[in-house]
Amino acid sequence: MRLSPDEIIFWQYGFIKLNATISITWVLMIVMGVGSKFITRRISCDMHVSRWQNLLEVVVISIKKQIEDVGLSQSERYMGFLGTLFLFLFTANICTILPFYEPPTSSLSTTAALAICVFVSVPFFGILKQGLCGYLQSYLRPTFIMLPFHVISEFTRTVALAVRLFGNMMSGVMIVAILLTITPFFFPIFMSLLGLLIGTVQAYIFSVLATVFIAAATRGGGE
Numbered sequence: 637m638r639l640s641p642d643e644i645i646f647w648q649y650g651f652i653k654l655n656a657t658i659s660i661t662w663v664l665m666i667v668m669g670v671g672s673k674f675i676t677r678r679i680s681c682d683m684h685v686s687r688w689q690n691l692l693e694v695v696v697i698s699i700k701k702q703i704e705d706v707g708l709s710q711s712e713r714y715m716g717f718l719g720t721l722f723l724f725l726f727t728a729n730i731c732t733i734l735p736f737y738e739p740p741t742s743s744l745s746t747t748a749a750l751a752i753c754v755f756v757s758v759p760f761f762g763i764l765k766q767g768l769c770g771y772l773q774s775y776l777r778p779t780f781i782m783l784p785f786h787v788i789s790e791f792t793r794t795v796a797l798a799v800r801l802f803g804n805m806m807s808g809v810m811i812v813a814i815l816l817t818i819t820p821f822f823f824p825i826f827m828s829l830l831g832l833l834i835g836t837v838q839a840y841i842f843s844v845l846a847t848v849f850i851a852a853a854t855r856g857g858g859e
Contacts, residue, residue, distance in 0.1 A: 640806070641738040642745060657743040664728055664740070695723075706844065707851040713764075714850060717757055721750070722843035729805065729835025739835070742806040744798065751798035754846045755790070762853030771853065797845060804838050 644656035675688050685693075699719045703711040728739050740746040762771040775786040 640743045641740060642743050644738075656738060657740045657746055660738065661728075661740045661746060664724065664731070668723065668727060702844070703847055706847045708847060708854065714761065714847070717753075718843055718847055718850075721753070721846060722839055725750070725801075725839035725842055726836060729839055730832060732831055732835060739805055741801055741835075741838075744802045747798040747802040747805075750801065750842070751794045754797060754849060755794040757846070758790070758849050758853045761850045765854035774853070793849065797842065801838055801842050804834060 641656035641660065645653050646656070646659060647654040675692055678686065679689060680686075696715075696719070699722060700711045700715060703714055703718060708714055725741065728741050731737050732739055741750075759771065762774070765771075766774070775783050
């Protein structure tokens with residue numbers, strides 16, 4: 637039984653490896669890129685729009701509203717990063733209904749990379765909103781004694797994000813794999829459906845936590 641798609645190696649040259657995690661991740665990115673280009677190729681401002689545009693507008697408006705509900709004004713500034721983050725996680729997890737597919741989010745390397753993206757985006761948006769001096773001053777609030785604790789929290793929450801997503805996704809894959817070996821086929825189907833729900837919830841939680849961290853970093857001293 638495989639614990640991670642990292643164990644499936646397609647090509648290797650020395651220490652350089654091309655495994656299933658990298659391959660599936662790139663395939664998902666290409667499919668999402670081509671799909672977004674296909675969906676947005678005929679965007680119209682008329683009263684009558686296509687079903688694809690209706691679906692696209694519902695998704696965009698929902699993500700925008702969620703960002704604003706968390707507390708981020710000017711949600712368009714964060715839409716590109718947070719929207720892409722959620723859609724990638726959602727797509728990666730929802731594709732578990734496909735045969736022989738293993739979600740890259742069940743690999744610690746993928747979840748660590750996603751958490752690092754959030755780790756980098758927090759100071760980036762914080763500096764963009766408050767300026768370098770204003771953002772650095774936030775580490776000294778309410779007193780300079782809190783500086784080491786703020787620094788430690790930056791790293792610990794990144795680790796927590798990665799481990800949370802990795803643990804939940806890997807456990808779901810493991811449960812289905814175990815049930816397939818000891819029970820009839822029809823029972824794991826229900827577990828797979830439950831896995832889809834868990835994957836969607838995890839994509840939502842990860843994205844909301846990223847939004848909360850960015851909102852905290854962009855919040856001024858008087859807010």
